[in-house]
Amino acid sequence: DIQMTQSPSTLSASVGDRVTITCRASQSIAGWLAWFQQKPGKAPKLLIYQASTLETGVPSRFSGSGSGTEFTLTISSLQPDDFATYYCQQYNTYYTFGQGTKLEIK
Amino acid sequence: QVQLVQSGPEVKKPGASVKLSCKGSGDTFSTSSIHWLRQAPGQSLEWLGWNNADNGHSESSQSFQGRVTFTRDSSANTAYMELSSLRPEDTSVFYCARAVACNNVGCLHFDSWGQGSLVTVSS
Numbered sequence: 001d002i003q004m005t006q007s008p009s010t011l012s013a014s015v016g017d018r019v020t021i022t023c024r025a026s027q028s029i030a031g032w033l034a035w036f037q038q039k040p041g042k043a044p045k046l047l048i049y050q051a052s053t054l055e056t057g058v059p060s061r062f063s064g065s066g067s068g069t070e071f072t073l074t075i076s077s078l079q080p081d082d083f084a085t086y087y088c089q090q091y092n093t094y095y096t097f098g099q100g101t102k103l104e105i106k
Numbered sequence: 107q108v109q110l111v112q113s114g115p116e117v118k119k120p121g122a123s124v125k126l127s128c129k130g131s132g133d134t135f136s137t138s139s140i141h142w143l144r145q146a147p148g149q150s151l152e153w154l155g156w157n158n159a160d161n162g163h164s165e166s167s168q169s170f171q172g173r174v175t176f177t178r179d180s181s182a183n184t185a186y187m188e189l190s191s192l193r194p195e196d197t198s199v200f201y202c203a204r205a206v207a208c209n210n211v212g213c214l215h216f217d218s219w220g221q222g223s224l225v226t227v228s229s
Binding site: 032034042043044045046049050055087089091094095096097098099100 | 141143150151152153167201212213214215216217219220221222
């Protein structure tokens with residue numbers, strides 16, 4: 001199985017900050033990576049797929065990059081609605097998720 | 107995108123089975139391959155398996171082989187997941203999700219999700 005490891009597990013930040021979340025795969029997954037946002041009691045919401053393609057309707061302050069085994073999700077200027085948990089997910093070989101990064105208000 | 111609406115919460119005893127439904131809206135459901143995932147309280151997401159809309163075949167994660175079944179009723183625009191031999195550690199929110207660009211090997215990303223169905227396993 002391909003293991004996905006996110007860092008940090010928790011991130012405290014303020015509105016307007018630029019934040020970056022990292023996701024590492026245990027083996028190369030090329031660019032077959034998605035990022036999701038999840039709020040309490042809600043289903044995950046697709047933000048980015050194929051490592052860097054923004055899903056329709058997702059604000060442009062979200063961006064993704066990387067390939068192979070290392071990927072990042074960046075939020076350029078945090079908005080109040082962005083405080084949530086973020087998951088990376090590989091779909092190169094079956095489907096596995098990172099453990100999540102909880103983005104908290106500082 | 108397709109809209110997915112899942113069945114309501116369930117409470118089951120250990121050893122029982124549960125069958126969840128996922129109803130899709132729109133004429134794209136018949137060509138939509140549906141995956142099932144779960145999320146235990148406070149945990150990340152875990153993939154259970156999928157039903158391929160193109161050929162009707164199903165595949166499950168090795169972790170659930172022999173214990174999970176995926177079916178669909180195209181006339182009702184509904185997909186189903188049945189999990190048997192339930193144990194307390196199966197207590198989770200179960201999600202259905204539509205994947206894009208599927209072939210007989212697998213799919214790309216999940217673009218639409220149901221709202222989730224809570225299954226509680228307790229004696």
